[in-house]
Structure formats: structure tokens, C-alpha cells
Amino acid sequence: MLRKTLLASAVAAAMVASAAHAETLRWTRSADSLTMDPHSQNEGPTHAVNHQIFDTLIYQDMDVEYQPGLATEWFVHGDDPHIWVFKIREGVTFHEGQALTADDVVFSLDRARHEHADMRGLLTSIKEVRAEDDTTVHVETHEPNPLLPNNLTNLFIMSREWAEEHGVEEPQNYAAGEETHAVRNANGTGPFRVVSREPDVRTVFERNDDYWGIDHYPMEITALIFTPIESAATRVAALLSGEVDLLQETPVQDIERLANAPGLKNEQGAENRTIFLGVDLASAELRSADTDDNPFADRRVREAIDLAVDQGTIRTAVMRGNAQPAGMIAPPFVNGYSAELDQVIPSDLVRANELMAEAGYGDGFRVSLQCPNDRYVNDEQICQAVVSMLSRIGITVDLIAQTRSLHFAELARGEYDFYMLGWGVPTMDSEYVFNYLYHTKEGDRGSWNFTGYSDERVDELTVAMGQETDEETRNEMISEAWQIVHDEIVYIPIHHQMLTWSMRDDIDFKVQSENTPHFKYLKFND
Amino acid sequence: MLAFLIQRVLQAIFVMFVVALISFSLFHYVGDPVLNMLGQEATEADRAALRAQLGLDQPVVVQFWQFVINAAQFEFGISYRSARSVSDLILERLPATLELAIISAIFAVVMGIVLGIYTAIQRGSWLSKFIMTASLIGVSLPTFLIGILLIYLFAVELGWLPAFGRGQVVDLGWWNTGLLTASGLRSLILPAITLGLFQLTLIMRLVRAEMLEVLRTDYIKFARARGLSKRVVNLRHALKNTLIPVITIIGLQLGTIIAFAIITETVFQWPGVGALFITAVRFVDVPVMAAYLMMIALVFVVINLVVDLLYYAVDPRLRVQGGGK
Numbered sequence: 001m002l003r004k005t006l007l008a009s010a011v012a013a014a015m016v017a018s019a020a021h022a023e024t025l026r027w028t029r030s031a032d033s034l035t036m037d038p039h040s041q042n043e044g045p046t047h048a049v050n051h052q053i054f055d056t057l058i059y060q061d062m063d064v065e066y067q068p069g070l071a072t073e074w075f076v077h078g079d080d081p082h083i084w085v086f087k088i089r090e091g092v093t094f095h096e097g098q099a100l101t102a103d104d105v106v107f108s109l110d111r112a113r114h115e116h117a118d119m120r121g122l123l124t125s126i127k128e129v130r131a132e133d134d135t136t137v138h139v140e141t142h143e144p145n146p147l148l149p150n151n152l153t154n155l156f157i158m159s160r161e162w163a164e165e166h167g168v169e170e171p172q173n174y175a176a177g178e179e180t181h182a183v184r185n186a187n188g189t190g191p192f193r194v195v196s197r198e199p200d201v202r203t204v205f206e207r208n209d210d211y212w213g214i215d216h217y218p219m220e221i222t223a224l225i226f227t228p229i230e231s232a233a234t235r236v237a238a239l240l241s242g243e244v245d246l247l248q249e250t251p252v253q254d255i256e257r258l259a260n261a262p263g264l265k266n267e268q269g270a271e272n273r274t275i276f277l278g279v280d281l282a283s284a285e286l287r288s289a290d291t292d293d294n295p296f297a298d299r300r301v302r303e304a305i306d307l308a309v310d311q312g313t314i315r316t317a318v319m320r321g322n323a324q325p326a327g328m329i330a331p332p333f334v335n336g337y338s339a340e341l342d343q344v345i346p347s348d349l350v351r352a353n354e355l356m357a358e359a360g361y362g363d364g365f366r367v368s369l370q371c372p373n374d375r376y377v378n379d380e381q382i383c384q385a386v387v388s389m390l391s392r393i394g395i396t397v398d399l400i401a402q403t404r405s406l407h408f409a410e411l412a413r414g415e416y417d418f419y420m421l422g423w424g425v426p427t428m429d430s431e432y433v434f435n436y437l438y439h440t441k442e443g444d445r446g447s448w449n450f451t452g453y454s455d456e457r458v459d460e461l462t463v464a465m466g467q468e469t470d471e472e473t474r475n476e477m478i479s480e481a482w483q484i485v486h487d488e489i490v491y492i493p494i495h496h497q498m499l500t501w502s503m504r505d506d507i508d509f510k511v512q513s514e515n516t517p518h519f520k521y522l523k524f525n526d
Numbered sequence: 527m528l529a530f531l532i533q534r535v536l537q538a539i540f541v542m543f544v545v546a547l548i549s550f551s552l553f554h555y556v557g558d559p560v561l562n563m564l565g566q567e568a569t570e571a572d573r574a575a576l577r578a579q580l581g582l583d584q585p586v587v588v589q590f591w592q593f594v595i596n597a598a599q600f601e602f603g604i605s606y607r608s609a610r611s612v613s614d615l616i617l618e619r620l621p622a623t624l625e626l627a628i629i630s631a632i633f634a635v636v637m638g639i640v641l642g643i644y645t646a647i648q649r650g651s652w653l654s655k656f657i658m659t660a661s662l663i664g665v666s667l668p669t670f671l672i673g674i675l676l677i678y679l680f681a682v683e684l685g686w687l688p689a690f691g692r693g694q695v696v697d698l699g700w701w702n703t704g705l706l707t708a709s710g711l712r713s714l715i716l717p718a719i720t721l722g723l724f725q726l727t728l729i730m731r732l733v734r735a736e737m738l739e740v741l742r743t744d745y746i747k748f749a750r751a752r753g754l755s756k757r758v759v760n761l762r763h764a765l766k767n768t769l770i771p772v773i774t775i776i777g778l779q780l781g782t783i784i785a786f787a788i789i790t791e792t793v794f795q796w797p798g799v800g801a802l803f804i805t806a807v808r809f810v811d812v813p814v815m816a817a818y819l820m821m822i823a824l825v826f827v828v829i830n831l832v833v834d835l836l837y838y839a840v841d842p843r844l845r846v847q848g849g850g851k
Contacts, residue, residue, distance in 0.1 A: 230804070241688075405810045408557070444569045
């Protein structure tokens with residue numbers, strides 16, 4: 001008995017010692033957060049920084065599993081499927097001392113739905129948010145929405161009192177020409193508080209010792225220093241020279257070098273992003289092609305392209321192994337993923353050429369392919385590989401590779417025939433993919449469907465899967481929709497991107513598929 | 527004198543106006559800022575609303591006129607990317623760029639003149655030949671490559687100097703400086719060399735050529751015949767006459783150094799206005815791009831104005847307004 005107690009106290013002492021030990025982590029990635037205002041931008045690096053300072057009701061942990069944050073429980077109201085009930089964690093305080101109440105949650109959700117908030121795109125299904133009591137929030141949606149909690153994982157909770165005190169009840173309005181207090185200051189409930197911030201230069205955080213989850217998470221970092229470095233070569237050099245400890249987004253060409261560098265290691269995992277090619281399959285005539293019709297309208301031509309594009313070669317030659325060839329536009333952890341549909345069709349040039357001849361394009365044709373050159377990993381090189389692969393079935397491709405702001409602007413204006421796109425699924429559910437990529441482009445839906453593809457049944461299923469609350473029925477709808485678009489070859493999938501983070505080898509931390517590190521989980525191996 | 531001055535200032539204003547017009551019409555080809563500002567869930571209606579809010583749906587002429595009116599009042603609006611006042615952003619980052627530019631200019635001028643004199647006087651020595659050959663590398667290698675090579679050698683392999691950033695800075699209220707701390711000074715070395723190397727080789731070659739020219743003139747021969755020491759002949763009589771064209775070039779190059787800091791700043795993650803500009807271009811942050819280009823134009827215009835006025839002071843012929851002909 002005595003020995004047991006001694007052992008326990010020794011363990012406790014060791015734990016105290018390790019917790020008291022000051023550990024600094026210096027973190028870098030290519031881009032800084034755009035603003036401290038948690039609702040004005042819906043953008044990855046901005047969310048990644050805000051996740052250290054703020055909490056969300058629900059968040060995705062390092063395995064992208066949904067975990068309780070400021071909400072301890074959430075469920076659909078027993079009497080009304082339009083209402084989601086959230087139980088708010090008790091005893092939580094903001095960094096500046098305000099106590100968290102249900103009213104702050106109502107305030108934050110309303111603020112994020114304001115017309116100046118970029119976050120509002122994720123919350124369009126909400127009709128009203130109400131605080132029933134200090135710890136219960138009811139969110140009423142226009143239609144029953146089974147996916148509402150999935151849309152809240154980057155929805156940060158602010159203090160109403162703080163916002164009113166600083167006149168930031170509304171998010172930044174660009175037209176006003178003035179910067180608000182919330183752009184540079186933050187008061188969250190999160191695991192770290194901001195000590196100092198110079199945008200694009202350095203942000204210093206310290207551990208929030210009053211964090212509600214201080215005993216629940218490792219919380220080993222006492223000081224966190226974030227320095228964005230835009231140039232890839234410099235970023236890697238900074239890690240090699242020991243000036244930073246953890247590098248997010250390791251460039252593909254440096255992965256091997258960093259793996260062999262003493263004292264460093266790589267962590268890899270699947271990223272929530274699939275790269276694919278799209279075609280204009282609906283127009284009567286293509287803009288850039290030398291034909292007077294639209295070859296892409298013929299399913300056989302699309303199948304020939306799919307057969308000619310060799311995803312395996314792209315993986316080995318262009319991506320140096322750091323990609324997972326794809327057959328569908330959803331990575332494995334998304335609800336509705338099917339290993340069968342994700343199978344890559346093996347390259348078959350004989351069959352591809354037969355299909356081209358059958359479709360009446362035996363002599364081939366000429367068309368332009370539009371690619372970004374600074375958006376996805378090795379995007380331009382992938383397109384170059386596609387150009388040479390398609391030349392083997394007689395399609396002469398003129399490659400137009402340009403910066404992302406031009407690429408996406410041209411897609412939005414409809415100036416393309418054949419293009420590259422990448423897609424992530426932040427809600428972890430197929431409905432998101434169908435809503436944006438496959439639904440007919442009309443109203444708020446199909447806004448990224450540049451193919452012109454329109455199928456009544458798919459549209460019907462897309463709307464239904466956004467409202468169906470019975471899981472089994474819903475999953476049947478999802479798999480039916482996937483089968484239809486797979487058979488139609490609406491898109492030509494290339495691969496799921498892989499994500500690499502490099503770090504000091506005494507750090508115990510793994511890659512998060514959303515590319516959002518939660519540093520409260522990071523541990524140091526002594 | 528006053529007429530000349532007014533004429534030159536009017537010319538300068540015209541140049542600024544033209545720069546504004548050209549840069550503004552170029553922004554049309556950089557892409558659509560609204561796509562970067564709104565996330566992928568935004569609808570077409572959201573984008574249209576933001577476009578209207580920012581005035582981007584107006585004809586370019588109207589946008590340009592609005593910009594000129596605001597710019598005349600030093601009002602450059604708010605950054606699309608960071609939602610912060612553009613004037614603040616630039617003023618906050620200007621000290622970093624100016625410190626880097628001035629230190630590299632000093633480095634280039636001092637080293638350029640010293641090496642230029644040495645290679646002119648010791649024309650045949652192997653060291654001169656080595657310096658001349660090495661200077662070819664300085665002229666021909668692109669800046670970003672020099673920067674990366676320096677980082678790999680001095681930061682990664684040797685571990686002597688930092689690979690990025692500005693180190694510890696001291697805030698003086700109206701200026702933040704890296705010149706007062708050890709880490710700030712250490713951080714300055716590699717970027718300053720990278721930025722100054724091209725100017726250094728330029729100045730060195732110019733000094734050498736001028737020096738060789740001057741050394742052949744009669745008065746140098748007389749000075750030697752008078753029995754003056756080699757030191758006095760070279761450094762007092764020859765060098766003085768060499769420096770006139772060199773000073774002109776240095777003045778003009780200072781503007782170039784500030785403008786060319788873009789690449790060096792990006793490679794070293796130096797928090798100056800050049801890096802700010804590159805980030806702005808990527809995001810299509812029109813207010814920042816416009817303000818930066820106007821600032822660079824202003825720097826060049828001011829330098830040229832000063833040079834013109836100096837010529838006016840130096841050259842009496844300019845003062846005779848056409849009548850002397």
C-alpha cells in the first residue's frame with residue numbers, strides 16, 4: 001500500500017515537473033492568418049490560428065473525428081426535427097475573464113451569419129438561434145438539416161460583452177474603409193492566448209493555464225511562436241538550420257531530404273482534397289477546340305480520356321509517391337466514400353483509341369487545358385503529364401498554366417473548355433460534394449459545377465440528402481448518386497493529395513487531414 | 527529658377543498620374559479579388575454584393591477617378607487581404623525596407639569603390655583577375671538564387687546566420703529598427719549582401735573603368751613627374767575625378783535598390799514593403815498594389831527631381847532659358 005502511494009506520488013511529481021517545464025514550439029507555414037476576426041474569413045490558415053485562440057462548439061481532432069468543444073452534447077430535438085439542441089459547457093471563461101454563457105453562442109452564430117461575414121456561406125440553413133437557458137442553445141433550421149453540426153467546426157465563439165465593449169458586433173466591412181478592433185485583437189476561450197502579433201511576421205502565443213481542458217489534453221507547449229515563411233526553400237532551410245521546430249506543408253521535392261536530415265522527421269497523412277479534371281460537356285461548341293461540335297459531350301470521349309490518363313505514373317513521376325490515385329472526388333474519411341468507386345481505371349490506350357474512333361474523333365482534336373500553377377501540389381506538372389498522355393489518343397492539348405487568381409476568375413466567368421480543380425470536403429459528408437460540384441448550376445447550388453452537367457435524379461438526391469434525417473435512407477441516396485455520376489464520367493479524378501508536416505524528431509504530433517494543427521495535442525518525447 | 531522648379535514639379539505630377547493609370551489598367555489582368563476574399567461556399571449573389579460594395583462593378587474609368595481623388599489625399603483604403611488600412615500597412619513596413627536598402631547601398635558603394643580602385647591599380651595581379659571573374663557571377667546570377675545559396679551556406683551548413691526574418695526589432699514609436707540588437711544586425715547581413723551584390727559589381731566595374739581612364743590622362747602623369755607619392759596620386763587626384771559619374775549612378779541606383787528589394791525580401795521573409803507587394807499580387811489586393819506602385823513611382827520621381835535640381839545648380843548653361851542659343 002505504502003509503495004503504491006509512493007509510486008503514485010512519484011508519478012504525480014514527474015507529471016508536475018514535465019508540465020512546469022517551459023517548452024517553446026516554433027511553427028511555420030507558407031501563409032499567415034488573414035485576420036483575428038473569427039467570422040470575417042472562411043480560409044484555412046486563418047482558421048488554423050484561430051483554433052489555438054478560440055473554441056468551437058464542436059471540432060475535428062487530429063484524426064478528424066468530431067469532438068465536443070464548448071458544446072458537451074448536441075442532438076436533434078425530440079419533438080421537432082428542425083431544431084438542434086446544444087448543451088453548453090459550464091465554467092468556461094474567456095481570456096479576459098468574461099464567463100461563457102449560451103448568450104455568447106447565440107451572439108457568435110448571429111454574427112457569423114451577418115452579411116459581411118464570409119462564414120455565413122456555411123450557415124445558410126439556419127433560421128434562428130435561441131438561448132433557452134444559460135447552458136442550452138436551440139438552433140432552428142429552415143428544413144431539417146442532419147449536417148448542421150458538421151458546419152460548425154470552424155465557427156468560433158466570441159464574447160458578446162467584449163464585442164460590444166469594442167464596437168465589433170459586426171464583422172469587418174471592407175467598404176467602410178476602416179479597420180475594426182477585432183482585426184488585430186482576440187479574446188477567446190481557447191488553449192492559447194495571444195501575447196503579441198505582427199501580421200505576416202510573427203505571432204506569439206502563451207498557454208492559457210485556465211483552459212477548461214487543461215487536464216484533458218497534453219497541453220505541453222507553454223509558448224507557441226508562429227512565423228509564416230512564404231518562400232518554400234527558405235521555409236525548409238529554417239527547419240534544417242533549427243530556427244523553427246515544426247513545418248506545415250513540406251514541399252514535395254524536400255520530403256526525402258528532410259527524412260534523411262538528422263534530428264528531423266516527417267509525418268504524413270491523407271489530405272482532405274481531391275484533384276481532378278473537368279470538361280465543358282454541355283455547350284454545343286467548344287471555345288478553344290478545332291472542331292465545330294463538342295467532343296466532351298460524348299461519354300466515349302470522356303471515357304477515353306479517363307483511360308488515357310495514367311494516375312499511377314502521375315503519382316510516381318510527378319508526385320514522388322506522395323499522392324493516392326483516385327476514382328472519386330471524396331477522400332476515404334468522408335461519409336459516402338466507396339473503395340470500389342475509388343478504384344482507378346487502369347490505363348488502356350488501345351481501348352481509349354477505339355473509343356475515340358467510335359465517337360468519330362479517330363483523328364483526334366485540339367483543345368486548351370487550364371491549370372493553376374500555384375494552388376495545388378505540383379499542379380502545373382500534373383497538367384504537363386496529362387498533355388503528353390492525351391497526345392497518345394490524338395488529343396492535342398494546349399496547356400494554359402497561370403496563377404490561381406486568374407485561373408479561378410476564368411472558371412467563374414465560364415471561359416474554359418477543360419480545366420483542373422481540387423476539392424475538399426469540410427463537412428466530411430458527400431452532400432457537400434454533390435451540392436457544389438454535381439448539382440445543376442442554378443441558384444445557390446452547383447456553384448462550382450463548371451461542367452454544365454445536369455441530371456434530374458442527381459439534383460433530387462442532392463436536395464434530399466441535405467434534409468433526410470434517417471441515416472440508412474440517407475446513405476442509400478448518397479451511394480445511388482455516386483453511382484450515377486461515376487457511370488457518366490462527369491469528372492476525371494487524378495488523386496487525393498497527401499499532406500506532409502516536418503518537425504524535430506522529439507515531437508509527438510501527427511498530420512491532421514484538414515491541415516489544421518491543434519497544438520493542445522502536441523507532446524514532446526523526453 | 528522658380529519657373530524651372532514649377533515646370534519640373536508639374537512634370538513629376540504628370541508622371542505619377544500616368545503611372546497610376548498604367549498600373550490601374552494592369553490590375554484588370556491580375557484576376558478577381560472577390561474570389562479570394564470569399565470562401566468556396568459563397569454564392570454568386572454574395573460575390574456580386576461584395577463586388578458592388580467595393581465598387582468593382584463600376585467602369586474602370588470611374589474606379590480610376592475615385593482612386594486618384596483618394597490618392598491625392600493620401601487615402602489608399604483598406605487592404606482586401608488583411609482588412610487593415612493600407613497606409614498603416616505600408617508605413618509599418620517601410621522602415622524594414624529602407625534599412626535594408628540603405629545598408630545594402632552602403633555595402634555596395636564602399637566595397638564597390640574599394641574593389642574598383644584595387645582592381646584598377648593592381649591590374650595584373652591574380653587577385654584582381656579573381657575579383658573580376660567573381661564579379662561576373664554577381665552580375666549574371668539572379669538575386670533569388672544568390673539568396674538561396676547564401677542561406678544554404680551560412681544558415682543551414684555553417685549555422686552562423688539566421689535564414690529568415692528580421693530578428694529582434696526595437697520600436698522607437700515612429701520607426702522600428704533592427705540596427706540596435708545583435709539578432710537584428712545578424713539578420714541583416716545575408717539580405718543586404720544579396721540585395722547589394724549586383725550594385726556592388728556595377729559600381730566596382732564603373733570605378734575601375736573610370737580609374738583606368740583617368741590614370742592615363744596627362745595631369746596624372748604630371749603629378750607623378752612632380753614626385754608625389756603613389757598614394758596621393760591614386761587616392762587624391764585620380765579617385766576624385768573618377769567619382770563624378772559614379773555618384774550619378776549611385777543616386778539613380780538607390781531607387782532601384784528599393785524597388786528590387788521585392789525579390790530579396792521574399793527569399794528572406796523580410797517584413798518590408800516588397801514582400802507586402804508580392805503577397806498582395808497573389809491575392810489581387812488592389813489597394814495595396816496601387817499604393818505600393820505609387821510609392822515606388824514617387825521615390826523615382828523625387829530622386830530624378832533632386833538630380834535635375836543638382837544639375838541645375840552645377841551646370842550654368844541650364845540657367846540660360848533658351849535665350850543663350
